[in-house]
Amino acid sequence: MIIFDSCFMCAYNERERWRGNSMKQRIERIKKQLHAQGYKLTPQREATLTVLLERESDHLSAEEIFLLVKDKAPEIGLATVYRTLELLSELSIVDKINFGDGVSRYDLRKEGVDHFHHHLVCMECGSVEEIIEDLLSEVEKIVEDDWQFQVKDHRLTFHGICKQCQEAKVKVN
Numbered sequence: 743m744i745i746f747d748s749c750f751m752c753a754y755n756e757r758e759r760w761r762g763n764s765m766k767q768r769i770e771r772i773k774k775q776l777h778a779q780g781y782k783l784t785p786q787r788e789a790t791l792t793v794l795l796e797r798e799s800d801h802l803s804a805e806e807i808f809l810l811v812k813d814k815a816p817e818i819g820l821a822t823v824y825r826t827l828e829l830l831s832e833l834s835i836v837d838k839i840n841f842g843d844g845v846s847r848y849d850l851r852k853e854g855v856d857h858f859h860h861h862l863v864c865m866e867c868g869s870v871e872e873i874i875e876d877l878l879s880e881v882e883k884i885v886e887d888d889w890q891f892q893v894k895d896h897r898l899t900f901h902g903i904c905k906q907c908q909e910a911k912v913k914v915n
Contacts, residue, residue: 765795789815790826794850801847858897864904
């Protein structure tokens with residue numbers, strides 16, 4: 743049992759070290775992107791990016807991001823976080839999204855993808871799932887061919903009821 747525990751801890755530590763290196767590398771790539779556009783990676787921007795990377799699977803509002811960044815950089819103001827998020831949105835590092843609830847949320851754009859990813863939003867529990875696969879390449883081709891419209895990006899959000907909520911309804915009935 744002790745051998746398993748120590749092996750498990752080694753694997754856990756290795757994964758965390760890889761994640762930390764990966765995060766540093768991603769921040770370095772974003773820093774280069776900012777420099778290429780004439781911007782600097784200020785400590786406030788780096789703290790905001792770190793929160794977005796740490797919570798990459800979440801779809802956080804500016805206020806939620808601010809509260810998390812405040813733990814890392816207590817001197818930061820809400821306006822600075824808003825300005826940082828707007829800049830990162832303009833540079834296509836972050837995508838600003840709205841799931842119909844009146845709250846703008848921010849999603850770190852995946853590296854190496856041509857398009858924003860798709861979302862499944864549950865109208866019962868509010869859960870959000872991501873679909874990384876590009877489902878619209880054929881639709882884009884039709885739009886470009888038939889309307890001579892050059893597609894640069896697209897967003898697709900499906901609103902419905904998630905599997906868990908469907909199963910919960912079946913159990914009640």
